[in-house]
Amino acid sequence: MRAGLLGSAIMNFDFSDDQKLLKEQVRKFLADKCPTKVVRRVLDGNETHADDVWKGLVDLGVPGLGIAEEYGGSGLSPLEVCVVAEEIGRAAAPVPFDTSVVLATEALKLAGSDAQKKKWLTDLASGKAIGTLAIAEGPQPPKPRNVRTMFGGGRVNGKKVPVTDGEAATFAIVLANTGGAGDRALSLVLVDLKQAAVSKKRVDTIDPARKHAELTFKDASAELLGGEGEGWQLLERLYDAAAVYFAFAQVGGAEAAMWMARDYALQRQAFGRAIGSYQAIKHKLADCYVKLELARSNAYYGAMMLTEGGADLAVAAAAARIAATEAYDFAAKENIQTHGGIGFTWEADTQFHYRRSRLMALSIGGPMAWKDKLVTRLEQKNAA
């Protein structure tokens, strides 16, 4: 009986005990090795990412969770990657998880040839490689008619900015123009970043705890990932999978920001009592919880569709993305508001989630674009 969404079945709409155990393990590891002072260290410093934390995650097998055993991974389902994503988000961990474990890994699984998978997925699983995705070229959102990075004859030329983890990454999956017509103008190409024809320059962003770079390619050697002219469609499918993993990270971040605000509201006194006893604060934090639970439920369904390869993935992923972005944005900003002046200082930890929530809201397309996509997909579903 698969009419579950019509309300005619009970179900097992939760993670398994093993998945919860994995989540707990990663949570403990991050609480121990990646407290907020590590986020601050990266934010204030020069390192490209918290390599100590990243190496620990590699030792735990995190990069290989969703990679097949033949490439040295654990061959687990997307559900395992989702529970880990939530913990990465909760810690606002300054590690290349969304870029390497989510975007680069998923792109290879989606479009890689056997040879590409063998090389790169193996290196990703072992922690030897860090991958990223290079899409944007400055202020205009990329689309088939405005991508100027060119690929032809095994060479790529152009400039991508901003690229998350561009400095730490050893390879990038780059959206490039291959000269086709309309939507078929674009292709994904895989570029080894350890070559002289690639130059990297750090760019300042609103979230210095995740370093970003400008990548310049001058006749850099590259190869197609997936078919020529398929880049735009592949990117859309990649973003659907990424939307689900991002949603879990955003849920984790939203929950952390909510509890940070709650803890402060219990401790801070004003007019003779804890500010958390005033309804203006109580109701604001209750709203954080409401948005968080809506996001969590939508994220669970996205994870389920991703795991099953369900036909409803396109709609579920968009819904998960919209709900999670809303929940994280709201919790992060109201966390600062609950803290008052101290929350606006460089010293306060409130900034980590405020910054990260905006970065995550924008890096695979903002809420406005996803809402439009969701309605398009609902129209298609209704027409079918």
Next chain:
Amino acid sequence: MDFNDTPEEAAFRKEVRTWLDANATHKSDDKQSFRARNDDPELLKKAKAWQDKKAKAGYARITWPKEFGGRGASPILQVIYQQEEANFLVPLGFFDIGLGMCIPTMMAYAKPEQLARYVKPALHGQEVWCQLFSEPAAGSDVAGIRTKAEKDGDGWVINGQKVWTSGAHYCDYGIVITRTDPNVPKHAGLTMFFLDMKTPGVEVRPIKQISGGANFNEVFFTDVRIPDSQRLGKVGEGWKAALTTLMNERLAVGLPSGGLDIDELMELARDTDLEDGPAIRNQQVRGKIAEWYVQQQGLKLTRYRTLTALSKGQTPGPESSIIKIVAAPKMQDMGAFAMELMGHAGIMKEDVPHAAGFQAQWIGGAGFRIAGGTDEILRNIVAERVLGLPADIRVDKDIPFSQLGKK
């Protein structure tokens, strides 16, 4: 993760389906409903007959102990029954308060011979019960009630007024919370009773709502005499009894069902021609549709998480506390927005497709945001019980009720 029944659940579902097929009419579509107006006496008659049939087959209260006509089964089987019943055109809604709140309170406090007298007729729909709690001066702060009960010989005399009493106009019995001691702080001076709604001195006046319906009432008590044997719990412990009642209210897992939703809103947006083309192509309209879809889906999926916990025999988490906070304003706002799409004609009750349905949501939403816990009280509950924030300051906590508001 999967959306499948366990073998035991599947077997029960099959049994229920077979029974419903043999005893009720399948809905022609899932928006069809019998619920529209429950102030219709004909409908009540049909509902009583259906309730009796259900009770005889053992489906009326699946979680109740066998001695009271239940099956002593897990809540998940109750949910399965309700899911299946929702596909059939049967009159519902008359017995929820009685069986969901009043009778469980009776089970906690009444004497065995009283239970032997009252439970079965309630279960079989022969006697309907109401809950007499709210008063004109005591809504969210229900412990502030003023209806008084005074000891007189071996009985009590009740005087006062209740309000918003759903179904009182067709109910046979009710549980009533009263003030028996005004000289102690408000929570300490309450006592609970049950009574026959035909007792001399009880007068029920239906209240016409802004929706035009009249589902709830004012109930006046003028020198109403009842024996002490109708007391539920000890004198002065009415608040504790009231909490038992309200706790049972919260166990009811459910979403408002039926009514128009995203599909109809999208249909309307497709058919509406705005200045720049069909409304469905307008980015503002698309943004709204997306937001409400995410909420609607989020509520449905949140309910699935609760059901999953029940199915595993666990206590559900607090996630279901968000449901009414989201559903009620969504209902109101979406109704208002749909009416706006129709332009000036959105106010018309005739000749405009879907207008009546969306108007009903806009009107009904205003009431739904208040009934059974206002938006504000529910946020307090989330803040206090889920997030562990302090309770509101209660300036009346240590003051005798009779001294409140006096300097």
